[in-house]
Amino acid sequence: MNPEDQRDLAQLLAGLRRDKRRQSGLDPRLTPPDTATAYRIARMVEDELGWQVGGWKIGAFKKEMQQELRTNAPIYGRVYAQMIKPSPVTVVLAEQCSPIPEVEYQVMLGADLPPRDRPYTAEDVSAAIASLHPGIELAECRFIHDEKFPPLPAILADGAGSGGISYGPPIEDWRQRDIAGQEVTLSSNGAPRRKGTAAASLDHPITPVVWLANELSTTGIGMKAGQIVSTGTLTGMLRPKQGETFVADFGPFGSVSATYS
Numbered sequence: 001m002n003p004e005d006q007r008d009l010a011q012l013l014a015g016l017r018r019d020k021r022r023q024s025g026l027d028p029r030l031t032p033p034d035t036a037t038a039y040r041i042a043r044m045v046e047d048e049l050g051w052q053v054g055g056w057k058i059g060a061f062k063k064e065m066q067q068e069l070r071t072n073a074p075i076y077g078r079v080y081a082q083m084i085k086p087s088p089v090t091v092v093l094a095e096q097c098s099p100i101p102e103v104e105y106q107v108m109l110g111a112d113l114p115p116r117d118r119p120y121t122a123e124d125v126s127a128a129i130a131s132l133h134p135g136i137e138l139a140e141c142r143f144i145h146d147e148k149f150p151p152l153p154a155i156l157a158d159g160a161g162s163g164g165i166s167y168g169p170p171i172e173d174w175r176q177r178d179i180a181g182q183e184v185t186l187s188s189n190g191a192p193r194r195k196g197t198a199a200a201s202l203d204h205p206i207t208p209v210v211w212l213a214n215e216l217s218t219t220g221i222g223m224k225a226g227q228i229v230s231t232g233t234l235t236g237m238l239r240p241k242q243g244e245t246f247v248a249d250f251g252p253f254g255s256v257s258a259t260y261s
Contacts, residue, residue, distance in 0.1 A: 014048035025148030038156035054081030077160030087256035131170035194235035
């Protein structure tokens with residue numbers, strides 16, 4: 001994929017995101033050939049938009065979700081600052097691009113995790129975390145899920161389906177609590193829909209953040225204090241309908257909500 005085609009795709013994706021539009025399919029000329037090219041274009045999209053990166057999303061951390069998303073490794077994307085809001089959040093369904101609400105733990109960084117030569121450990125990452133929050137990722141995709149849906153690298157270039165984040169109050173004393181084992185439930189308009197745990201989906205919310213810190217380090221990017229990381233879905237993916245309010249109940253750790261008006 002030559003530099004001109006990469007720039008064309010970055011401009012297309014920035015325009016779709018800026019205008020809250022989506023499209024069916026993608027010109028083969030603009031389809032990234034591999035993951036490295038896709039992530040390079042995602043960085044170009046950031047430059048085209050000129051928006052502040054407020055955080056990151058992680059997806060497909062375990063093999064079950066990797067199979068569903070057609071990948072053999074975890075994926076990541078940028079989340080822009082204006083899309084990160086405390087719960088409760090209301091969004092207009094008609095302005096969302098192929099939306100999917102996902103129940104996730106959110107990690108708030110209190111220190112930078114810059115690129116470096118040696119790998120980050122769980123201890124390094126834990127020390128950089130300021131707080132852990134219950135949350136819902138309001139994932140989006142600029143490509144319509146139809147028969148023309150493009151290959152995964154195009155989705156990675158689009159931020160791996162990044163949209164917004166709704167986060168709740170920090171979980172007190174989270175390092176001393178059973179984060180991994182706590183059952184989380186997702187309901188819509190009061191009806192139970194899904195259940196899950198971090199143990200089954202992530203092992204622990206810190207685990208995918210360690211992966212991301214090392215993945216970004218190899219590309220010379222790094223993470224910054226104040227950024228929030230959405231660590232991966234605990235309850236799979238659902239399609240919202242107009243008027244639905246989704247509530248993610250983390251038991252003693254609190255709850256968060258998102259409404260698609």
